[in-house]
Amino acid sequence: MLHIFNIVDMTLKEMRSGPGREPIPIAEASWVDVTDPTAEERALIETVHKAPLPDPDEMEEIEASARYFIDSAGIHVHSLFLYQSEGRHKTDSVAFILNDRQLLTFRDTELPDFRLLRMRAHRGWVEAKNSLDIMLALLEQKVENLADSLEDIHRRLENVSFMVLEEVSGELEDAIDNLAKLEDSNGKIRLCLMDTQRSISFLQRHIRSYPEQQDTCREIFRDIETLMSHTAFLFEKINFLMDAAQGFINIEQNQIIKIFSIAAVVFLPPTLVASMYGMNFQIMPELNWELGYPMAVVLMVLSGIAPYWYFKRKGWL
Numbered sequence: 001m002l003h004i005f006n007i008v009d010m011t012l013k014e015m016r017s018g019p020g021r022e023p024i025p026i027a028e029a030s031w032v033d034v035t036d037p038t039a040e041e042r043a044l045i046e047t048v049h050k051a052p053l054p055d056p057d058e059m060e061e062i063e064a065s066a067r068y069f070i071d072s073a074g075i076h077v078h079s080l081f082l083y084q085s086e087g088r089h090k091t092d093s094v095a096f097i098l099n100d101r102q103l104l105t106f107r108d109t110e111l112p113d114f115r116l117l118r119m120r121a122h123r124g125w126v127e128a129k130n131s132l133d134i135m136l137a138l139l140e141q142k143v144e145n146l147a148d149s150l151e152d153i154h155r156r157l158e159n160v161s162f163m164v165l166e167e168v169s170g171e172l173e174d175a176i177d178n179l180a181k182l183e184d185s186n187g188k189i190r191l192c193l194m195d196t197q198r199s200i201s202f203l204q205r206h207i208r209s210y211p212e213q214q215d216t217c218r219e220i221f222r223d224i225e226t227l228m229s230h231t232a233f234l235f236e237k238i239n240f241l242m243d244a245a246q247g248f249i250n251i252e253q254n255q256i257i258k259i260f261s262i263a264a265v266v267f268l269p270p271t272l273v274a275s276m277y278g279m280n281f282q283i284m285p286e287l288n289w290e291l292g293y294p295m296a297v298v299l300m301v302l303s304g305i306a307p308y309w310y311f312k313r314k315g316w317l
Contacts, residue, residue: 002026002041003033003118005134012126012134014118027102031134033114034106045104049073053106054095068202074099075206077135080195081111081142082149082188089149089185091192096135103131105138113141132207136216139196143223146189150230153182153189157237164245172245172252179245183238190231193224200224262311269303 004015007030015029026032027048034045034053042053054076067078077096082089092111097104105114117138120126128134160182163175204217277286277296286292 001035001037002045003035004029005031005033005121007128007130007134010127010129011124012121012128012137013124014121029102030128030131031103031105033118034104035110035114036108037106045106049097049104054078068198070206073097075203077199077202079139079142079199080192081107081113082146082192083109083111088181089188091188096138098131098135101131103134113138113145116145117141132210132213135203136213136220139199139220140216142192142196143220143227146192147223147227149185149189150227150234153186153234154230157182157234157241161237161241164241164248172249175245176242179238179242183235183242186231186234186238190228190235193228193231197221197224197228262308262316265311266304266308269307270300273300273303 004026005012006015006028007013012031026044032045034041037045037053046053069076075096075098077098078093079096080091081094082091084090092107092109094111095104095106097106107114117126126134126137128137156178160175160178163178164172200217200221204214207213207217273296277284277292286295289295
């Protein structure tokens, strides 16, 4: 799918094609957004750019030389973006190809950051002078969405904190499962922030002749540093709650084991008495005694009560 934009009167506008409309000249567009293109769309873009689009495997490389470089097509930046699928956060790489006249973005997944920027552009809220401004607007939108995701994680973490530390009948196993999901999401957000830091640093080294855009890069960089500190705080809180939940589970298990241990000790003396009077020797002093059975029963009861009373007195129960 292709979305084509132009800068009209310092504002980003989407150029729509369809029946009865003239075809949009891609070569003259300010921004070409390519999402999971068909073979025909891919061939069209490669013809205009005179260079092949990056393969998805190449976009996942983590080496700086593979994610940030310059060639005849322009400045190449491969940046990670966050999205949700099936209730979990995932990441997808977006390839940016930037030159003086056009920005090309290429990805396999529809991402909320791009969808939101298209909505803002449709309403005339995105100001831009050139293709570099469009790329920075996307990165700004990305950082804003990452900040919103961190706020959502913080709210969900407060609910889990109440479940672990205050709720009497809280399901600790569910709390641990929620904490594991929050830790995974927080880790992906931190990864996206670190990747954006690298992208901004690379851009700053190659746009020295654009002072206004340099200021925008510095503002984005400061926002990222603030969010990085917040992710570190969330990691610490998640680890604390995880340790607390596991500690409470261990306490509950110890209580159960304690009950079984005390029960075993309480029933041990009566078992010993019953074992003695269950022997099959012919000569036993109480064998023909009329009160032998009641005495054995009373002795077993007393031998069971005695350790229970002792434990109670010691405060072990």
